[in-house]
Structures are given as C-alpha cells and as structure tokens.
Amino acid sequence: MTCSTYLKCSRLFRLGISLPLFLLVGCLASGPESDSTSGLSQSSFDCETDALCDDTGQSYELVFADEFDTGTSPSPANWTIETGYGSNNDGWGNNEWQEYTDSPENVRVEGGYLVLSAQCPKAPCGIRDGSITSGKINSRDKFSFKYGKLEARIKPPVGKAAWPALWALGVNHPEVDWPRSGEIGFMEIHNFYSDEKTVQFMMHWCDEARQAPDVCSYPDGWVHEVQSLSFPTSLGDDFHVLEAEWDEQKIVGKIDGIQYFTLAIEPGAMEEFLQEFFLIMNVAMGGKVANGDQPPDGTETYPQTMLVDYIRVYQRASGT
C-alpha cells in the first residue's frame, strides 16, 4: 500500500511455497482462562469445537481488540489519525489524490463501526488540491505484534478509484523505510488493479540476495508477492471477515474462511517478517496502482466509505 507499492519497480511475482496449513480444528487442548491483566474480554476456547486453536493443540489468546463500539472517534489508546498528503506531499509515494484529515467526516466511530470515508463534497474533485479528503489510522507506538492470528470484519468501498486497505508495516519503518520494513497487506481492493469483486493479499520486502545490496530502498527495488481471490459479486455488497495467520515460517491469508494466500518466510531472505508490525487502515483514492494511475475524470462517486466492525489479534500462549 505504501511508497509506490506498484510504481516504478517492475513487480516480481514469486511462487509461494506451500507448507502444511494450520489445522485449526480437531485439537484437544483446553483454552486459557480469562486474562485479567489485558483488560480484554477473553473467552475460554474449547479446541474440540473452536477454531481458535492450532494443529499442536495450543489455543490462541486475544491480545488486542478494537470493536469500535464506544466513543465517537478511534480510541487514542489504540490509534493515531494520520493527516496530510504524505511526508513528501506526493500522495504517500503513490500519487494518491486525497488529503487525510482528522475530521469526523473522514474518521469516526459510529453505530458500532470505525468509519473511514473518502469525501468530495464539491466538484471538481482533483489531485491533492484539497477537494478530496479521507481517513487513515495507524497503531504505531500503540500496538504492534509479531506472529499470531489477525481477524477483522470489514465492509469495503469499491467505487471507481477507491483503494481501501488493511495493512501493516514493520516497526523499524521509520529507521529503514519501505520496503526494508516489510509490509503485510491483509486486504487491498482497487479497480485500477483488478475489479470490485477481487481482493488482494500481498507482502513486500527486500531480498538482498535478489537485489543489488544498496538499492532496496524506494524506488529502486523490492520483492512483491500478491495473491488474489475473485468473488461472483461485488465485495462492497456486504461485510467480509479477513484473517491472517502468521508464524516464523509462513503467512496465510483468508477471506470469509477461504484461504487464498500462502507464503513461506524464507530464512535469511525475509527477516522483515520476523519482527513486530503495526496496523494501518485507510481509504485512498486514485494512486499509481499496477498499470493504473488514471487521473480523476469526474465519474468517481463520493463518499467511498469503509466500515470496520472489529479488528482482533490473537497469539498462542507461547507468544507466537
């Protein structure tokens, strides 16, 4: 999602190496009791019936959750609202059109949902001229995690040029920049990239063995893996449950219980994914996406609104 994910660098599609999948049913161990120290509502998992167990019989513990059921704006304990056009005023490295703001019109909690909404109340709606505003939040310095299971229930906007995303960057992003920080894109939808029926799960990193040693910083090179799943109907018609399972060997991605992404974390080549990541959610408009980057032509419609019912992160009792 970040820093010309699709721009200037030719994409290197890699074949994911299939490893044995988590078998999330059929294990026998009992789940943990309530964790009173976390302050989170915690259930006890029954591994005979509950999917929140892995193939070793370990159950997952809830370590982070935002249900977006209280208040009128994202909890500052969990989230920072990002504003502006990106550090170089270049549309976050992607020539995106929108200005992120902290206005409730763009970012709010309402009706049990996080609402991130791209708006253009008055045409013409142009590129970084203040006409298009939207919302973006991140959990940097507030919540990060390494390994576990992420789950979020989201109704994405899928109108022309809308680019909704749930993604994560390595916590070393401020020091090493992208893509050396690694990026995990749990959900991206963009009809410049594909269409409103298709969801992408993607990962970005720097593999020094594949690149010249000093050129993994944007825009000179990166390694990129994307796997997609197309639905018969628009993804914007309803909520969808996005899931990811991540350990030191692999990342698995799912939507509505359907696994469609698997990538082995190659030892020595993908160390980006052996560190903590923080979460990001946003609704961009336009941008340099694959062979896209068409300018606005007045046929886009507003608002383009993403509803997030909840986002939860679980880890096994072993902390993985």
Ligand SMILES: [Ca+2]
């Ligand atoms: Ca909710």
